Amino acid sequence: MKNMQACLGCDVGAIATKTVVLMDGTVIGFEITRNEGRLVQVIEDSASRALEMAKLTLEEIGSLGGTGWGERYIPFPHFSISAISALARGVNWAHPRVRTVIDLGGLSTTVVVLNEDGRVLEYRTNDRCAAGTGFFIEQAAQALELGVEELCPMALAAPEKARISAQCAVFGESEIVSHLNEGEAVSSIASGIAYAIASGAATMLNRVGFEPELLVTGGVAKNSSVVKALEEIAGVKVEEIKVDPQELTAVGAALLAREKTGE
């Protein structure tokens, strides 16, 4: 029996799949699964875990929305939602006062400017180059033999920062290795990485021309040293995010799917 107040959103990113289940506009199930192994299986697992948390079955969900780079691999019937619309809707749901959002994803960076009603005024996506993305930060952590979550505390405690140009995600890794060989401190390199990513993000924000309030989302937003460096470089305050920075696109997809079902 379908519950029209229950909706599910699935955001199949390049590195991870995010699934949320909402009931009456509140998240009651959320799951992040890394895209390892068969993608269809990853999506099925992600959805079933989110549903389990919500204590619902797929049959009970009133509307389903799918989005993201791997949306076409979603094995169950769903509305296909554009990633930009989904992000905008999700941000408006969590932070209605936010006018600009920069999403630092696994393989792409997106800036969306919204109006008071959460409508998209302008957007820009870089999906042609992996510099400054989640992929880069994961490679960087690996080169430093650290977990991704260990980078941030190291960077925040660093007295100095190493110069990382990071114009290319592949060469960034070699740059880090040469710094290590030169005897550079790991903390300075971690700080250099944060500044390199932030400076790319700042360039993109300035190009679009952003309005406060500003929010940073996506997996990279979990690294607060990047957010702090962005505040410093762009000279702007970033709103403190109230939800998981990785769930908003999936939430937006779910909400937009529910609206479409209602039509």
Add this chain to the structure above:
Amino acid sequence: MIFAGCDVGSLSGEAVLMEDDTIIAYEIIRVRPRPEDTAQEVTAKTLAKVGLDFGDLDYCVSTGYGRERIAFAQSSISEISCHGRGAHWANPEIRTVIDIGGQDCKVISVDKLGYMVDFVMNDKCAAGTGRFLELMAKALGVELEQLGPLALSAEDTIGITKTCSVLAMYDVLCLLYDGETPQRIASGVCMAMAERISKLAKRVGIKPEVAMTGGVAKNVAVVAQLKEILGVEQLELPEIDPQIIGALGAALFAKERAMRARRNRAVSGDVKQRKTRERRSAP
């Protein structure tokens, strides 16, 4: 006299030993973490092949991105000049050298003596470099050496539209997932590489003859497709490993510098002798 050229790149290190005007030994190794260690190891291995050691070297020139940190080299020269010089030695008709290394891509224009006149390069991004092919081979689950033959065995090709190596790698994984054949994907990868190189080459202008050097010149499919795009019949240098051309150029510069140093010594020696004689003959 024995001259050495040592080229320390981002992915591999090469050394070439020359006795007068003949290559007597060469060696290629995968890089060690520090450029100085790569240089030491590859040169020692090359010397050992012909029963020589560092003391037998009359002059050594280093090149490549780690060239300034190699203590046993008397001087260092940019790899751009070295590739031009080396390719020209192998075939004196060469006027354009396309060198694709592990982390860069250069097109060098040389004069009739093999000296560099102009060049363009991309070292900002892994697109169009050896690194791109390495990542693609990894995504396809084949050895780098297999990529070219695999591509040539394809009946037709498939477009790889992403320039960024990382994004192209994800595209390849998706294509495999969707059931595309590794042969067609390999062909698409090599085609993308050839197109990227040709765009760079056209910026500097292609003057015949053209040679391709560096590790990527060993990929038969990239070479074949590049020939077709550029409309040239030959890109291979005769009877020489294209990966040692930088080190070969360095060895040729080593010879030139050693000869110049000897001439200078001889000249200043003459002056000294004459002065001594003059002093002796003075009353």
